[in-house]
Amino acid sequence: MRLTDREKKRLLILALIMFGSLALLAGAIWFIQIGQGHDYLLSQDRQSIRRVRLPTVRGRIFDRNGICLAGNQPDYGICIYLEELLRSGKKRPTARKAWDMVQELARITGVEPQTTLRRINDHIYMRKPLPMPVWLHLDHKAMARFAEISMHFPAADIALYPKRIYPCGALAGHIIGYVGTGKAGEDTERDYHYYLPDMEGKRGLEKVYNKWLAGSAGGSLIRIDVAGFKHDEESIREPVPGGDLRLSLDLRLQRLAEEALAGECGAAVIVNPENGDVLAMASAPGFDPGMFYPHLAVHTWQALVEDKRKPLFNRAISGSYAPGSIFKPLIAIAALIQGKATADTVLKCDGSLALGGRVFSCHGGVAHGDLDIARALEVSCNVFFYKLGLQCGYDAIYHMALAAGFGEKTGLDLDGESAGLLPSKSWKRQTKGELWRDGDTCNIAIGQGDLLVTPLQMAMFAAAIANGGRLYRPRLVIGRKRHDQSEFEPVPPILERDLRWSADHLAVVREGMRRVVCEPSGTGHLAGLPQVAMAGKTGTAEFGRKGSGRQRGWMILFAPFARPQYAVAMVMDAASGSGGADVGPRLGKMMAEIFADERRSAE
Amino acid sequence: MRNIIQQLRRLNFPILAAMFVLLGLGIVFIYSATANMADREGIRLYEKQIGWAALGFACFLGFALTDYHYLTRLAWWIYAAGLILLALVFVPHIGLEMYGAKRWLQVGGARLFQPAEFMKIALAIVLARLFGWPGRPVRRLRYAVIGVLVTLLPAALIIKQPDLGTAIVFFPVLLGVMFAAGAPGKTIFFFLATAGLIVLLALSVVFLPARFGLPEQEHKELLMRAGITPYQRERILVFFDSGRDPLGSGWNKAQSRIAVGSGGLFGKGFLRGTQNILGFLPRTVKPTDFVFAVIAEEKGFAGVLFTLTVFAVLIYGALRSAAVARDKMGRLLCVGLAAMIFCHIFINIAMTVGLAPITGIPLPLISYGGTFIVSTMSALGIVQSVHIRGDWQS
Numbered sequence: 001m002r003l004t005d006r007e008k009k010r011l012l013i014l015a016l017i018m019f020g021s022l023a024l025l026a027g028a029i030w031f032i033q034i035g036q037g038h039d040y041l042l043s044q045d046r047q048s049i050r051r052v053r054l055p056t057v058r059g060r061i062f063d064r065n066g067i068c069l070a071g072n073q074p075d076y077g078i079c080i081y082l083e084e085l086l087r088s089g090k091k092r093p094t095a096r097k098a099w100d101m102v103q104e105l106a107r108i109t110g111v112e113p114q115t116t117l118r119r120i121n122d123h124i125y126m127r128k129p130l131p132m133p134v135w136l137h138l139d140h141k142a143m144a145r146f147a148e149i150s151m152h153f154p155a156a157d158i159a160l161y162p163k164r165i166y167p168c169g170a171l172a173g174h175i176i177g178y179v180g181t182g183k184a185g186e187d188t189e190r191d192y193h194y195y196l197p198d199m200e201g202k203r204g205l206e207k208v209y210n211k212w213l214a215g216s217a218g219g220s221l222i223r224i225d226v227a228g229f230k231h232d233e234e235s236i237r238e239p240v241p242g243g244d245l246r247l248s249l250d251l252r253l254q255r256l257a258e259e260a261l262a263g264e265c266g267a268a269v270i271v272n273p274e275n276g277d278v279l280a281m282a283s284a285p286g287f288d289p290g291m292f293y294p295h296l297a298v299h300t301w302q303a304l305v306e307d308k309r310k311p312l313f314n315r316a317i318s319g320s321y322a323p324g325s326i327f328k329p330l331i332a333i334a335a336l337i338q339g340k341a342t343a344d345t346v347l348k349c350d351g352s353l354a355l356g357g358r359v360f361s362c363h364g365g366v367a368h369g370d371l372d373i374a375r376a377l378e379v380s381c382n383v384f385f386y387k388l389g390l391q392c393g394y395d396a397i398y399h400m401a402l403a404a405g406f407g408e409k410t411g412l413d414l415d416g417e418s419a420g421l422l423p424s425k426s427w428k429r430q431t432k433g434e435l436w437r438d439g440d441t442c443n444i445a446i447g448q449g450d451l452l453v454t455p456l457q458m459a460m461f462a463a464a465i466a467n468g469g470r471l472y473r474p475r476l477v478i479g480r481k482r483h484d485q486s487e488f489e490p491v492p493p494i495l496e497r498d499l500r501w502s503a504d505h506l507a508v509v510r511e512g513m514r515r516v517v518c519e520p521s522g523t524g525h526l527a528g529l530p531q532v533a534m535a536g537k538t539g540t541a542e543f544g545r546k547g548s549g550r551q552r553g554w555m556i557l558f559a560p561f562a563r564p565q566y567a568v569a570m571v572m573d574a575a576s577g578s579g580g581a582d583v584g585p586r587l588g589k590m591m592a593e594i595f596a597d598e599r600r601s602a603e
Numbered sequence: 604m605r606n607i608i609q610q611l612r613r614l615n616f617p618i619l620a621a622m623f624v625l626l627g628l629g630i631v632f633i634y635s636a637t638a639n640m641a642d643r644e645g646i647r648l649y650e651k652q653i654g655w656a657a658l659g660f661a662c663f664l665g666f667a668l669t670d671y672h673y674l675t676r677l678a679w680w681i682y683a684a685g686l687i688l689l690a691l692v693f694v695p696h697i698g699l700e701m702y703g704a705k706r707w708l709q710v711g712g713a714r715l716f717q718p719a720e721f722m723k724i725a726l727a728i729v730l731a732r733l734f735g736w737p738g739r740p741v742r743r744l745r746y747a748v749i750g751v752l753v754t755l756l757p758a759a760l761i762i763k764q765p766d767l768g769t770a771i772v773f774f775p776v777l778l779g780v781m782f783a784a785g786a787p788g789k790t791i792f793f794f795l796a797t798a799g800l801i802v803l804l805a806l807s808v809v810f811l812p813a814r815f816g817l818p819e820q821e822h823k824e825l826l827m828r829a830g831i832t833p834y835q836r837e838r839i840l841v842f843f844d845s846g847r848d849p850l851g852s853g854w855n856k857a858q859s860r861i862a863v864g865s866g867g868l869f870g871k872g873f874l875r876g877t878q879n880i881l882g883f884l885p886r887t888v889k890p891t892d893f894v895f896a897v898i899a900e901e902k903g904f905a906g907v908l909f910t911l912t913v914f915a916v917l918i919y920g921a922l923r924s925a926a927v928a929r930d931k932m933g934r935l936l937c938v939g940l941a942a943m944i945f946c947h948i949f950i951n952i953a954m955t956v957g958l959a960p961i962t963g964i965p966l967p968l969i970s971y972g973g974t975f976i977v978s979t980m981s982a983l984g985i986v987q988s989v990h991i992r993g994d995w996q997s
Contacts, residue, residue, distance in 0.1 A: 003926065007934075010783050014938065015922050018945045019915055025952050026911050032864045032956055033904045040864025047861075048881055226882035 048225075049234065050129055050193040054218035057162050058199055059242030061176060061206075061213075063251040064277075064478065068167050070176050070206065070289075075163035076138045078105070078146060079131040082124065083229040084155035095120045098155075102134050105156060109145045111135060127194050129222050129230035133159060137294075163294070164199055170288040172254050174314040175247075175281055175414065175476060177204015178289035192219065199293065203312075205245065205476065206289075208415050212480065215242035246479030246488045248277035252597060257282035260590040265573035267315035267455040268590075273463035273558060273567045275493035276472025278412070281456070283315040317410075317417040320452035321571055324541030324579065325380045325523075326554045327447030329465060329509050332373050332385075334400035335392040336505035343508045346370050349383040353442070360386050360442050363540075377512030377537065380523045382446050389445025390438055397444060398424055403499055404461050404471065406453055411473045411496070421452040447539060458569035462536075462556040465509060466564035469501030513537050514561050524555055526584035532595050534559035536568075536587075538579035551575050553582040559591055566594065610668055615990040618920035618983055622663075622968060624913050626656045626976075629894065629969035635874050636889035636897045648890050648971050655973045659980030666984025667991060674985065675932045678732035682753070685725035688718035689760040706764050719769045720978035722757045724985070727776055727939035729753055734784035735932030741784045750777055751794075767835065768962030772946045774798065779942030780935045783925070805831060809839050842960035855893070858883045860957045863899040870903030890971040892963055895955045910969075914948050917968075917983075924986045927993035937989050940982040947979075 003011070032040070061070040085097045099117045106113045115134045123132045134156075138146070143158065150156065164179050182200035198217060201210035218239030223231045257268040261284035270280040287304060304312055313319070335341040349368035352361035360382065362368065368381045376384035389397060401407065407422025423444070425436040443449030456474060464471050473496045479488030513535035516522040524538040539554035553575025557568040568587060575582040634649040674681065692698040692705045699707040699714060708715045733750055734741050754777040761770040782791055808829045812822045826836055841853045849857045862878035871877065878884050879897045889897060898906045918941055925937035944967050951966040953959035965972050967979045 006785060007783070008926075010785065011922060011926055011934075011938070014779060014783060014942075015919070018918050018922075018941070021945075021949050022911050022915050022918075025949065025956075025958075026908060028958055029863065029899065029907050029952075029956055030904055032860070033866050033899065033907070034868060037864055037867045040861050041867070044861050044865040044877060044883075047883065048877055223877065223881065225880075231881055 048223050048231075050222050050224055052130065052194040052220050052222060053192040053196055054220055054236075054239050055162075055196050055198040056215040056217055056239030057241040058164065058179070059213040059215065059244045059483070061245045061247060063172075063247050063249045063254070064279075065250065065252075066246075067251050069172060069247070069249075069251070070164065070166055072162040073165045075136070075161045076140075076143050077133050077136040077159045077161055078138065078156055079133045079159040080156050081131050081230075082128065082155075083225075083231070095124055098132070101153065101155065105134075105146070105149075105153065108149055109142050111138065111142045128228040129224050130194055130196075131157070131159065136161070137163075162199075164290075166288065166290040168251065169290065170286045171251065171258065172249060172281070173204075173286045173289045174283045174316070175204055175249065176289050177206035177208075177415075178202055178292035179206050180292060181294070202292070204289070204314075204414065205247075208413055209245055209477065213242040213245065215483065216240045241483040243483060244481040244488070245477050246481070247476050248272070248279060248478045249281070249476065250279045253280035253594060254282065256280070256590050256593050258284065258286070260570065260586045261572075265309050265315070266571050267319060268570040268587075269316050269455050269459035269568065271459045271463050271472075271474055271567050273466040273472075273564050276460070276463070276474045277478060277493070278456075278474050278476050279566070281316045281476075283313070283319075285309050285311040287311045314414075314416060315571070315573070316455045317412060317414060319454060319571070320418050320420050321455070321552050321554070322449075322451060322541035322543055323447035323453045323458060324539030324552065324554050325382075325447055326458060326537045326539035326556045326569075326579070327451065327453070328377060328380065328385050328445070329513060329537055330401055330404060330406075330461065331389050331392065331397060331445050332377065332509050332512070333465075333501060333505060334397045335388050336373070336508060337400070337501065338392055338396045340392045340396070341373065341388060343374070343504075344372060345388075346372050347376070347384050347387045349381050351383070353383050353386045355386075355438055355442060358439055360439070373508050374512035374515060377509065378515035378519060378522050380516075380538065385445045386442040389441050394425065394436060394441040394444065397441070398422065403497065404464060405457055405496065406451075406461075410454075410456055410460055411494075412456060413476050417456070418454050420454050420457055421450060423450040447541060455569045455571050458554070458556050458571075459567055462558050462569055463564075463567035464499060464501075465506065465513070466535075466558035466567050468503065469499040469506060471496045471499055510535055510561075513558075517557070518561075523578070523580040524557075524584045526580060527555065527557065527588035527591070529588060529592050529595070532559055532591070533561035534591065535561050538584060540575060540578040540580075551578075553577070553579040555579050555583040555587050557587055557591070559595075566591070607668060610991050613991045613993075614667065615920050615924050615987055617916050617923070618986065618990075621913050621917035621920060622980070622983055625910075625917070625968035628898070628910060628913070629966075629971070630656070631873075632894050632897050632901070632969070633890045633971050635876070635901060636879055636884075636894060637886075638874055638880065651973075652971050652976070655976040656980075658973075659976045662977055663980040663984035663987070666981050667987035669988055670992065671933055671936060671985055671988040674728050675732045675735070675936070678729045681725045682729040685718065685722040686757060686760070689722055689757055692718060692760075692764060704764050704766060706766055716974040716977075719757075719761050719764070719766060720974040722761070723769075723772065723776070723943055724940070724978060724982055726754060726757060726773060727780070727936060727943060727982070728985075730777060730780040730939055731932045731935040734780055734786075735930070735935040737931070741781075742787050744790070747781065747786060747790050747794075750781060762830075765832065766963070768950070768964040771962070772943055772950070772964065775946045776939045776942045780939045783938040784931070784935055805829070806839065809836050838960045838962075842957075845957070855885060855888065855961055856957055858885070859893050859896040859955050862893075862896040863956050866900045866903040866906075868903050869905050870899070870901045873901050876900035891965055892951065892961075892970065893955060894970050895952055895966050898969075899955070911952075914967075918945055918948075921983075921986050924990040924993065928989045929992050929994050933989035933992065937986050940986055944979065944982065 057072055060068060062068055080098055085094055098120050102113050179199040180202045182197040198214055201207035218237045220236040221234040223234050225231045253270050257270060257280040260268055261282055264284060266284055268282045271278050348370050349362055351365045351367035352359050362382045368379055371381055371384050401422050407420055409417045409419045428434055428436050440449055444451055460474055473494040477491055479490050481488045516524045517528045517534045517536045524536045534557055536555055536557035541552045543552060544550045553572040555570055558564040559566050570583050570587055572582055630649050630652050633652050637648045691708055697708060698705045699709040706717050708718060754773050758770040758773045837852045841847050841856055847853045858878060862884055876897055878900050884893055884896055898910060921937055921941035925934045928934035928937060947964055947967045950959055950962060950964045954961050965975050
């Protein structure tokens with residue numbers, strides 16, 4: 001049947017309407033897919049992409065000979081991949097299934113479940129796309145049992161977590177410090193949807209060098225499905241492991257130093273006078289840094305904090321002590337350099353010195369008679385140094401002490417360092433409202449009064465005497481190694497300042513200090529060794545109320561006398577007798593073993 | 604036998620080719636849309652779809668080889684049967700209620716088919732008979748009125764199910780048939796104006812009372828009386844406000860739009876559509892109403908254009924059959940069925956990309972659905988029957 005024109009036209013119109021509509025649709029879809037495609041891609045990613053922070057492995061800490069002080073050890077756990085247990089996109093059945101599996105695993109491995117249904121629900125609510133740890137810190141036996149059956153539990157897998165270990169236990173605990181769990185949002189990485197924390201240094205080198213040791217966290221982009229479970233991993237930025245540190249510490253010396261303090265409260269520091277390396281730094285009592293991670297029991301922490309002997313306190317750098325007589329070499333140097341005295345200057349000791357109505361006496365009121373500087377140091381005559389101090393004047397003493405590093409932090413790369421206290425005339429006026437008197441100068445001259453020093457400051461002072469007047473900045477880290485380096489990169493020593501002590505002047509003081517140890521009449525002769533000549537100075541400082549009888553025992557030392565390798569300072573919080581009697585023998589024993597070891601290794 | 608082969612050689616080839624391409628496309632993307640679903644029934648949806656396509660093809664051949672004049676002769680009986688089947692949906696134990704709608708007939712709990720699908724074809728047949736009977740004066744108003752009544756009756760029953768989307772398709776079929784039959788332009792315009800007015804009225808009932816401060820409760824009652832369910836109201840609101848309730852009623856629209864939009868020029872690749880695989884496109888509607896979103900996401904604009912082109916070929920084929928039809932009834936039959944198929948294509952795709960409210964109309968030959976595949980292929984079979992018997996050699 002032939003179509004009429006009208007019918008033909010109408011069919012054509014119908015065709016045009018239909019094809020036109022389809023073309024219109026195509027145009028609209030072009031606009032959506034090509035024109036606005038980018039926006040839709042973004043919104044699609046926004047709803048399905050999650051960023052996860054990946055923790056990294058912390059760097060290790062070694063002593064100068066390569067012995068590990070802080071390292072990592074794999075800690076085994078079992079985690080469950082919830083997306084494998086997914087039941088029709090719903091939450092409750094999945095949690096139920098995970099819990100059933102945990103119980104089944106517990107039955108087979110014989111390890112009590114460490115999680116609860118509630119915790120599983122929490123995990124699903126809070127961090128669904130991440131594997132859920134259900135056991136942590138499993139021993140090898142449990143791991144072996146799990147490995148045998150693991151193929152029946154495809155949703156469960158062994159998880160490896162790095163665990164911080166301190167192989168040397170409490171040795172150098174104050175220096176190493178410890179770690180705790182880092183908190184989210186403390187760094188600039190706040191854009192993560194899921195934050196897996198690293199360990200974070202809380203004290204000691206772990207804290208000071210946290211950035212170096214921690215490395216940088218990695219991240220991964222995971223795609224989640226509509227129910228929020230992980231679908232797959234889009235991309236990953238590998239975490240960068242932390243760098244290692246090599247310390248100046250010599251573990252052998254550290255052990256000897258800690259043994260020298262055994263049973264007492266006190267501190268001992270051994271430095272290398274040639275470069276400021278801290279070879280040993282002991283503070284007693286100490287603590288084991290390993291007990292802080294992964295968590296410390298509350299009562300243990302309580303006991304540590306409430307212990308009257310303050311085991312967490314690093315006396316070597318944080319303890320401020322009156323130095324007592326070990327400060328006398330500084331007075332001698334100041335007087336010599338100012339030209340107020342020479343090697344031949346002789347002053348008389350009558351057993352006491354009356355000054356403005358007060359009587360300053362030598363210990364026990366013994367009259368030493370006529371003394372030169374060396375002799376005065378040897379017997380530690382107070383009256384001699386009262387007189388020398390007054391002759392010299394406090395300004396000269398103050399500036400010399402300031403230059404030698406007293407009254408300010410040494411700049412050691414460790415936290416919690418104390419500056420001690422070097423009183424100035426204006427300080428006294430401001431804090432006590434009193435003028436400086438000669439009596440104050442006398443007190444400072446024998447290391448008493450308001451003067452406070454740290455054992456480390458004293459060690460650095462002894463090192464300066466030993467090395468001819470160079471004040472180094474003490475240091476603990478002598479080498480750094482990034483994870484991709486094979487050798488440690490050395491850290492150069494820092495010379496704080498050259499004190500410009502003339503060799504002649506210094507020789508006087510050194511001779512006096514040699515006699516302290518090497519002469520039978522020297523106050524530190526109990527520290528003396530037959531085979532090695534050493535020099536030192538003892539001190540006994542009163543503290544607390546005057547006349548309370550409580551005193552600190554001190555001794556500084558450098559050895560061998562001719563070419564010093566070690567500069568030492570040691571303090572005992574409560575000395576029964578004097579520095580010479582209490583500290584001397586301990587230091588002597590320590591030095592004897594150090595040199596004995598040296599000879600052994602030389603042979 | 605020879606007769607059959609002769610008939611088959613006269614088949615409308617563009618329709619046949621487009622049909623196979625679209626069926627293949629559908630099966631492939633139903634596979635993709637259901638790739639990561641746990642199959643509870645053992646048989647995967649795409650496998651079932653292959654079965655439906657086979658059944659559909661049998662119907663296609665059956666209708667193609669049957670003279671359509673049998674259908675037009677029985678038109679009123681077929682129409683009556685369709686009405687009865689539609690009514691049966693509301694009879695307990697025969698009608699099956701799913702998701703709050705009664706759209707299925709059942710036998711002992713097993714879903715049989717959706718009478719509305721049958722009714723679509725029945726309507727096209729009865730309208731072809733009404734307007735295509737030899738010598739009928741179609742310019743008379745009485746035929747327009749009968750046509751409207753004949754269309755309104757089943758549409759009302761379907762709206763009652765409720766399935767507004769399917770019912771809406773009936774009116775373009777009526778319009779198309781009347782237009783092709785040569786009804787006066789004035790009548791056509793009047794119908795279009797009325798339809799526009801109804802839509803406008805419905806929209807104003809949804810939007811205006813709130814503007815004028817009518818309390819929510821009274822507004823709800825007003826809507827009830829106007830026959831607009833809260834569910835329909837929500838869909839209209841979502842359509843006009845793209846940011847509305849993106850986690851609830853706006854979810855499908857937003858996710859489908861993201862799926863299409865993020866497809867880009869060439870798509871993310873087969874089985875790589877994240878919106879699809881990660882389940883942001885809801886599992887229940889992915890293989891049915893939103894299968895086009897999966898195509899658009901995984902094959903991008905290239906896939907969209909290809910699909911639209913094949914649909915255009917299909918429509919072209921149907922209209923070509925109308926042009927070569929031996930008589931007016933055959934021509935109107937082809938136009939009515941073409942209009943029906945076209946409406947499904949247009950509304951479904953427009954809905955997928957957010958250009959139309961979500962109505963639940965499937966995409967012909969691509970969406971999963973047994974009754975729909977069979978009814979669409981039957982319709983194409985009828986068009987082929989017209990074509991085979993057409994006057995197309997001259």
